[in-house]
Amino acid sequence: MDLIVTHIGADFDALASLVAAKKIYPKALAVLAGSPDKDVREYLYKKPHLIDLKKEKEVDFKKVKRLIVVDTRLAKRIGEAKEALNNRGLILHFYDHHPRTKGDLVGAVDIGGRYGATATILVELIKKKRIKISTEEATLLALGIYEDTGSFTFPSTTPADLKAASYLITKGANLNMVSDFIRRELTKNQVKLLNKLLRLEKRIKINGIEIAIIKLKSSGYITDLVATVHRLRDIENLETIFVLLETKERIRIVARSRIKAVNVGKITQAFGGGGHATAASATIRGMELREVEKKLIEVLKSKVTPEIAPDESLLFKKNVGSLLNRNLPSKITSLLAEAGRIAEEKNFRVYLVGGFVRDLLLGVENFDVDLVVEGDGISFARYLVRRAGGKVTAHKRFGTAVATLPGGIKVDIVTARKEFYEFPAALPTVKEGSLREDLYRRDFTINAMAVRLNPKHYGELVDFFGGWKDLKERIVKVLHNESFIEDPTRIFRAIRFQGRYGFSMDRNTERLVKDALRLKIFRRLSKQRLREEIIAILSEPQPKNAILRLDKFRILKLIHPKIRLSQEIKKDLQIVKTIFSRFASLLKEEDGKRWIVHFLILVQKLSILEVKNLCNNFRLSREQSRKIVKGKENLREIIKKLKESELKPSFLYRTLQGLPVEALLFIVLKVRNRLIEKRVYQYLTKMRKVRIRTTGDKLKKMGYKQGPLFKKILQELLWAKLDGIVKSPSSETKFVFDNFPKD
Known part of the structure; x- marks a missing residue:
């Protein structure tokens, strides 16, 4: 008997590989070891006909002559099927993309190597053998590849993965369904768990790398843990995270990493686990939680290797000097040129930033000049005022100044700075930084561009984050995944820009909005800040589309x-x-x-x-x-x-x-x-x-005594004038004597 098996807690790559192996070994039985991931269970519930899966108790493992194992090589991870390893003459076939580890089994057929997903290996074989697959099978295989490569964003992704996905699309893979399962909204239980993880999270630095560690205890298995940890990593924009879950019988480690410096697959091997460089897990018995944490930190110190910082010169540049001269009034262009000359003389770098740059590129009128200075922004503001006249209002704590120039021109000037938030929805703490750090603290890519004003570089557009591309594609996109957690008011601004310019949010930004709302992030926002953002939306010339978006996200209920x-x-x-x-x-x-x-x-x-x-x-x-x-x-x-x-x-x-x-x-x-x-x-x-000529003083001269009657006389006199009964001062006098005879 031939038997196909995968690892305990099967994910989509494991399930897809199981289905693909069944196509290659059509006479083999297929079995799921233990309980698969929650999303995989839901998928199988919806697609029960996709593959005939046997339960472990339905299989006589002593009769297995050939064991086909996919997405793992570890005996302890294949559940009850490991009984078959004692069978005399057993033939083993392995298909696994994970790096080889100590304790891996060896088979007569053993295909692996540099792949981002095991499904990719099997798709290559299916293609080579010209095996026909249905659109549903193609969709599941695509789902496995997309999941294990992080939609082709993980460092482990290879050209082979892209080629396999391309082939599956030609076979009818439904990418809408792939997207539905890869980017799912948080459930109510996941939101509760996410809040708990956020409270327990602590961060440490090891060899210059920031690592998040979360310890928690539970009376039983938490089914949503893996999905929630993955989402926490995205929301908090964590490079590396380790979650240590202690239950009655064991401690489970769930690890995720975005960077080569921290290979979580190798780190979890120290605990008898394993996985990818970017996603791994381990199960430990016989140790206390604090012991596991202590050992984890020791392993991290020995395994983590610092990364070389990326070259910041790798950015998009183009010159928009002609736009400045063509679209702005001469008094503004003269001011910008003068600012550039002062910067050059005093050894500053000065840039136009923010909404001014965005609207310049859109051809929208905006004369609210915002400048960022690499150097001392307040000193620069004073130099500008000495040259151009006017006055400076400085705020030393934030390194900002407002220069009010002749003709009523106001220029906001800030020292290039970076921000961090002590807790979600807090006001930021500010420190001096570079231009890139200053732009990175902003809300959206379309607002994170700068135009340099120094004479030798005048009009040079500096775009680190793809704002120009997003502007052309009419997209509102956040710069980082924790953007709405840091400052929930950005949700209102995203909606306002959508309505004002007819833009749309990219899929990830919209997902992050929904996640932030599920976390009830607005509860941490003061009523005053909430009020100002609502007023800003309602002040738009045509706010209907923005209001419709508020309703779609159920934000109107906050009013x-x-x-x-x-x-x-x-x-x-x-x-x-x-x-x-x-x-x-x-x-x-x-x-x-x-x-x-x-x-x-x-x-x-x-x-x-x-x-x-x-x-x-x-x-x-x-x-x-x-x-x-x-x-x-x-x-x-x-x-x-x-x-x-x-x-x-x-x-x-x-x-x-x-x-x-x-x-x-x-x-x-x-x-x-x-x-x-x-x-x-x-x-x-x-x-x-309409005004009447008669006054209180005139009524006194006419012989009337001052009192409540004055108000009645003046009121009725005004009404008479409105109705055309009185038209001149003399007719007013006559009206008073006729209608209000003196005692």
């Missing part, structure tokens, strides 16, 4: 749990921009805030009390709260009055008096009635500017 993005609200968000365009001059004249109108749209279904509580909760200013509440109070009664066919001007004035312009625009939006819009426009442009 108020009762907010629902109904079809009515979606329609209001679409139509309101035409209202703004028709009332643009009035909005500017009144310093009206678009965001308040958008806010009123979102909260229109909430009660007055809920809106008042919401304003208090977000600590809106008294004036902001007044405008929002006024937009809600007595709305139906006001609209009912405005709909009356005949309205005296004075009645219209009394109905709308005291309402802020934002509330009036919200009314126009809700009624969508030209007559009412005309009446509101008439009130804003004419009626509220």
Whole structure:
């Protein structure tokens, strides 16, 4: 009897290799040793017909004459099948991409070598033997290769892996399904476990390499551990992580590494385990947790070899000097040229950075000049002001300054710096750094470009992180995986840029947003910071797309749990921009805030009390709260009055008096009635500017005694003027004597 087996805790590469081996050895039985990974169990549940798998208890191992082992060479990892190793005359065949280790079995057929996945080895054989495979089999084989090569990002990836994947795509491999299983959202249990791992994580430096070590105890096996450790590595952007899990009978090590300096496969061999250079595990019995940790650190000290830092000169450069001269007003280009000359004279390097560079490349007007200085930014700011005039406001703690120049030009100047966060959602701690470190602390690749201003390099675009490429492809992408954990407000900015420029998040960035939200990261954010980001989105000229994204990520519930993005609200968000365009001059004249109108749209279904509580909760200013509440109070009664066919001007004035312009625009939006819009426009442009000549002093001269009557007389006199009853100072006097006879 021929038997195919793989290792305990089979992953997708192991399962795929089992299926591929069954194609090569069609008469052999196939068995899964122990329990496979959780995702593999789910896959098999969905695809029960893919392969006929036997349970270990269904196999008589004494009858096995040829044992085909895939994805391991270690006897202790093949479960009960190791009984067959005692069979006389047993023939062994091995297919395994792992590096050879002490204790490996040797077979008559033993194929391995430099491959990123065992599935790759077997795909080569299938291709060579011209064995037909189904689209489902091709998909599973691709899934195995993608998993074990980290989607071709692990250092162990080889050209053979890429060729095998390419071949499988020609055979119908479904990459959507591959993506679904490789990049899965965290489950509720995984989120809880992830939070626990984050709390227990500690970092040490060994031979200059930072290594994360987590120790935890559990009463039983944790099924989600491997997937959660993998995700923790991505979220925290860890180069190397070791998780030590102690249960009743054993200690399990799960190790992951991104760098050649730490080969976790070799390190876990010291504990009787093994695996790849990038992913490995071990099981230890008879030792205490602290003993395992102590031994791990000793092994790390002997095995970790420091890496040589990457050459920072390997970056994308192009010259955009012509864009500066063509797209900017002369006063700005003159300023930039002067800044470059000062930098050269005083031995600084100075760069344009941030949104200014992004918008320059997009052709969008933006004159908010931000400069980064390699050197002392505050000193540079003072040199600039001495040359150009103006004043400097400096903040020594952060190495920043604002230079206010003649003509009202403001320039933000910062010393190139690096940041680190003491805990998620904290404000950053700042230290002096290089340009690259300064750009790396920024939110997205499209905001992490710089333009050098020194004369010999004027207009040189410096792009370490692919921002120019992402700008052309209209992608919002974070610079590192812990970006949203460090600063959750970046989620709002990502959504805002999507809406403003019509960009989309890349798949990894969107996954990181979802992970951060599952960790309830906004709970660590103050209401004030949350408020400012929401206002920034609602202040956009056309925030509808951004609001739709907020709703997709269920962030609108952070404003108020009762907010629902109904079809009515979606329609209001679409139509309101035409209202703004028709009332643009009035909005500017009144310093009206678009965001308040958008806010009123979102909260229109909430009660007055809920809106008042919401304003208090977000600590809106008294004036902001007044405008929002006024937009809600007595709305139906006001609209009912405005709909009356005949309205005296004075009645219209009394109905709308005291309402802020934002509330009036919200009314126009809700009624969508030209007559009412005309009446509101008439009130804003004419009626509220009407003044009477009669004053309190004049009433005294007319023989009236000062008191509450004065207010009534002046009020009714204004209404009479609005209605055309009085038109001149003399008619005002007559109106007063006729309607308010003296005692």
